[in-house]
Amino acid sequence: MYLCALCVFVVRFSSGSPRQPPGKASMDDKYSPQQIEAKWQQRWREQRTYSLAATAGKPKFFLLEMFAYPSGDLHMGHVRCYTVGDVQARYRIMKGFHVLHPPGFDAFGLNAENAAIQRQIHPGDWTESNMKRMREQYERMGFSYDWDQLVVTSHADYYRWTQWLFLRFYKAGLAYKKKAPVNWCPSCATALANEQVKDGLCERCDSVVTKKLLDQWFFKITQYADRLLSNHEKLEWPEEIKTMQRHWIGRSTGVEVDFTVEGTGAKIPVFTTRVDTLFGVTYLVLAPEHPLVNELVAGTDREADVREFQERMARQSEIERTATDAPKEGVPLGVNAINPATGEAVPLLIANYVLVDYGTGAVMGVPAHDTRDFAFAKEKGLPIRVVIAPPSDPTATDSAALQDAYVDPGVQVNSAQFDGIPSTEAKERIADWLEERGTGRRQVNTRLRDWLISRQRYWGAPIPILYCDKCGEVPVPEDQLPVVLPSDVSFTGKGESPLAGSPTFVNTTCPTCGGPARRDVDTMDTFVDSSWYFLRFASPQDETQAWDAGLVAHWLPVDQYVGGREHATMHLIYARFVTEALHDLGLLPFDEPFTRLFNQGTVYLHGKKMSKSRGNVVPLDAMCDQYGADTARCFELFIAPPDEQAEWNEKGVEGVWRFLRRAYTYVVTHRERFQADWRSSLAASAPTGEDDQAVRRKTHQTLQRVTEDLERFHYNTALAGLMELVNELYVRPGISDTVLSEAAELLTLMLSPFAPHLGEELWEGLGKDGMAAFQSWPEADAAVAREDVVEVVVQINGKVREKLSVPAETTKEELERLAMASDKVQALLEGLQVKKIIVVPGKLVNLVVGK
């Protein structure tokens, strides 16, 4: 399908006879983007046009797009983010800012390692060649990057500072180690990332993936939960993203209640947000991995059953076990727990639905007032006790009558001294009572867990920790960084962490005692690399420090960040946490990295997300070959608002292509009429001809509209406006040279951020000096843009019945008079009474009528 369009176009393109107008060898009347774009790209490269220094001496503007994973060949779905960002960067330059718009690569990660395993090449080589390829493609698209500002996370001069950051967190107590389960493929004998587990099976060998407990490093992000929430206030971000983060952090307030084990008196703290239901607890459930479980069943006749259940759970993947539709399973421990409120003994069980790492890993079972507990109790034949009656029947206590759990607020029943109290109030009273007696305390819990950063992989930043028999866990001294990735590693996809197979890496000396030591063989999650890369752009080549404090203070925070919504709860939370923590460590003067955020939408083709693995892509090179980068850029921006998903329709490309060609042809064929001094001519005498006035009005209206649209990222309507202006120029052949000159110059400047090659070509064609890209963004003349005659509609009860053509400044009173004076209106009002008249000057008159 796509290839057909290609063939048609190639045929069409080559069939035209290339003609050169005599004496004008520098500029062809025929729009040939390939030629124009190659010319300007070469010039930009040679002259280092977009170097950071080019706009120095002006107020700063840091525009950053979420950096790319170096996957190789790009398609149009990849570059939407960069196109959106580039237009904004170019607009900001023209608005008079010193713009930092740097390229970067998030170059560590699993794909490189997989490629290494499949093709037996080094992940670094694979990554480097992809980055080279992508740089060529970014240049082909005409992106205004300063490549001297490039940051690559896999280079030792970058990851050295990732390791430094780890050490700072370690020393501050923000990095700690504990045992945690990883996905483990017993056949490959390797740890797997969640995305390598498909339906509970290893994606490579289809073995059943199990859990294995390993020593892992964590960052204490939970310590920043409240800050992550409260700082939202100062971020100019889409509310949608803030909301998603709020839910992800999942702050909930409740009470931790101390249950005890019958007989031994051992404490089992239980977190609940519904302490008002405490009197209705009929059983208690622990996570299968709860530390108390083994102890409780050791030597009892329940031990075998419980062990069997635990092992079965361990074999299940997290997805499987926590799928909502998975059957609720559980086994009794044969031990009771004492409810501190009632003194009553209730059975203890373990069940699949209780998570060891949320709350306390123990949940009280209140079947009468929790849907999930209700289902579980029915299934297991556990008792149900009503403790909250609906307000409509405040003494109802019959549990047999319950069809389902009653989860709404109501009135306490069966709750001793709290009977008769509204449940919302009882929540507080019971919490107070527990706190007084020392058997419970108010508590805040978050859904957010600490960030597990250890990865059992090769292609990442090694964790700068070593283990000495004498000194134990020792951080690598900062002056010994980087801990460099070894090259003597084979990529088999089997065995523990790949680094463990490199003796030269593993074996080292302890910096404290000089004795033998072993390095940590894990690398850091790539999200650590991307949680501080924006800071590196302030001083990307600094070899002495992670960043230059003065330059970071100057450039950051990022003024405008551009990227996809899919990062709402991962990257955008991690980067905020790291920035907040660095601020608290005294290393940054600000505590939020991204002041403004814009989320571009995903590109779809044939109803599916454009992606290489699905095979539905429009390759960037093919687009540039056929239509040129300017058409590719403009079409990508024209098909939909940039923040919404966009369906790529190959036919529509033609329309954008025609528009750019019409703009080119118009300016080029009229360039002899161009007057460089049109401004003074206009100042001397304002044109009076109808075409002149119409074109001037349209030009300034377009400028107003395009400016506004650029400010709010409405690029699709900005381009529609430019199309209208070009259309207007074609149907107004009678304009004067002065008006034509103004229109041609302003059109060229307005086109420039969207179609930068065309912009420069026309700018040069008009005989102007310098680059279009560095001209000041023009100011619209509101007086010229104003319409002097407007159409005002007359509505009767909201229905349009008449249209009036009136001067724009016509007053309310006059509009009302004109509306009533219309014969048509009068006829329609026959026998009716006007009860109310609403007048919106310049827009409408609405007559509210009745009998």
Next chain:
RNA sequence: GGGCGAGUGGCGGAACGGUAGACGCAGCGGACUUAAAAUCCGCCGGGGCAACCUGUGAGGGUUCGAAUCCCUCCUCGCCUACCA
């Protein structure tokens, strides 16, 4: 199961509570051409000869006025997974 978005002509979309369908694609008509392509100009939601009627996923509501705001439901997309 939860969260976040989105539903407008044949299609992509436009419309910061005020003439629904800008702009573009496709389609139709015309000019140019021996002819076709390209180009340029015009028409283009549905019904009706017309006046007019009707129309923004469905149903209610608020308002002088709703695609837009509120409630209920349906469909699709993305993110997430039993959070006590």
